[in-house]
Amino acid sequence: MTAAQRAPARRILRPQDTLSADEAKDVLDRLDMPRNEAARALPDGLVCHRILAPASRLETLGHGIRCRELVLDGAAIARIEDGNTITYRLSARACHRLTTLPAGLRAGIVDLRDCLALETLPPGLSPAFLDLEGCSALKALPDDLLLRGGRLNIRDCALIGALPQRGSVAGLDIAGCGRIDHVPEGFRVTSWIDVAGSGLTEPPPHLPGIGLRWRGVPVDARIAFRPHELGIAEILEERNAERRRVMLERFGFETFMEAAEAEELDRDRDPGGERRLLRVDLAGDEPLVCVSVGCPSTGRRYFLRVPPTTTTCHQAVAWTAGFDDPADYAPLIET
């Protein structure tokens, strides 16, 4: 190969070092800041291909910084100001103080998972991949958000009420987004939607045959939206254990136990009324053992899955309360 080679300029910032303005004159290939405690910002105008500052004490990025990749996972960063350029990837997972991102952020990959203080996103975002899972304070997606073909993950962003009107992704995760009840016609999804706990009640009509997932497990439209149509035999015969667990959860343990003629392992009474411990054998998986209990306050009945080794109702309820040894579990009063 007739390629010119040069030693890429790399700079490691030791724990007590900061980067001087002089050092920002040359283009850096990579800046590492392992356990750095001194730097609160980077020198204005720094050009560096990869800035790797996870868990750093950076509070703001600086001004006029240009990079391809910026990694700030777990950093103290609160603001990335307008005028900073990140062209390829911004990863700022679990930056719990982060509130401000720059307008016109061009990065193709934007990962802001678990940024708990983030309430809004800037205008001009057009990434391929946007991950906002667990950004529980985020109120809405920007009106002009244009996704370019990758993935949108807003799992457990419970405040968000609507998806973008346009754009395209291969995968869409809206699990736990109870307020999202439709996918706009102008928003294209090519491969799959994770719909667990979302407001969707049917597959989007404009996306015929789209793959459905339930918290990561591929499912079909009946499991996702019409679990009452499932048959006991097909649940028992399902070979994929993950999928069968979702089928059971969707169908309802109680209905299933009744219909599958579960074996009763134990029966007794507590302040909530009668308790029953039931078991159904599952091919290729551990047996399904559930305890049926009543709530002494509300009178509602609950059906809880417990470890297959459980043999008594007391042991089962103790396990659900966090006790491995039932002898330790002697509630004075139940509420």
Place this chain on the structure above:
Amino acid sequence: MPYENLTTFFGKPVEDFQSGMEAWDFERAVPRFRVEYDSEDNVPAMLGSYAALPGAEATDALVIGYWQGDDSEGTSQPIVEALVAYAERFPNLRALFLGDIISEENEISWINQSDLSALWPAFPHLEHMQVRGATGLALGRFEAPRLTALIIESGGLPRRVVQEALAAGAPELRHLELWLGTDEYGGDSTPEDFADLFAGRLFPKLNTLALRDCAYADDLAAAVATAPVLERISTLDLSLGNLTDAGAEALLAAPAVAKLARLDLHHHFLTEATMTRLAGLGPVVDLSEQQEPDEYAGEIYRNIAVSE
């Protein structure tokens, strides 16, 4: 498990792209992106450097090699994301090999793949897609209007991935190659999973059907021998599996098998007598790499070629 890295791909020599290279002869060579075990480089950053080169839009083929470095958990997801994020720099990409990784670098079942859904719409001109390793692999539901070859090499191909491959919107597909592997490494497909394919309802232009490295090769041979799809393909490849005389009898009895141009059965457990009959059947038959069963504690084991 393949023991040699690629030397050519998509008709060109493969050469490693190194960090810091400031030029590339796009016409001459296909770049491979890979890291050493203890390298500080990473493949997405190398892709970024390559994508930034003037002329990178001429790229028609890319090879991704060993990416895990010192992180044995590392999946192909960051690479998929990088490829999609840089897709505008590769508007002419026609061939992609994701996982040119040999056993010396990482065993096939330890290669952590990921969800490839986003690659398909990002690269609508893909003709050749090759993936090694099926752990964590998902193809998604996809349209690949120009795809002519789909190859997934594994030591255990999950049924779910088989279903995704067979559901592909790939009207131009000519070469379908799936390494099915063993259930010890996640290969839980059965002959029934191929019912639509065998009935001839999928891929109208299919020419080569390769269902390799199969741990139920006799059942598969019996199911495919009478399949309508054989009427319109020329090559059937059941190599690398655990085929015995029982499966071979089904092939020998099927008129459509005799009309094939090529039948690849290499790595098999056939007897000499059956091999002689197959050799005279009609097609060019590859019967190399005859295997002997292993016996251990009174049990007979017929191992497929690639599992761990």
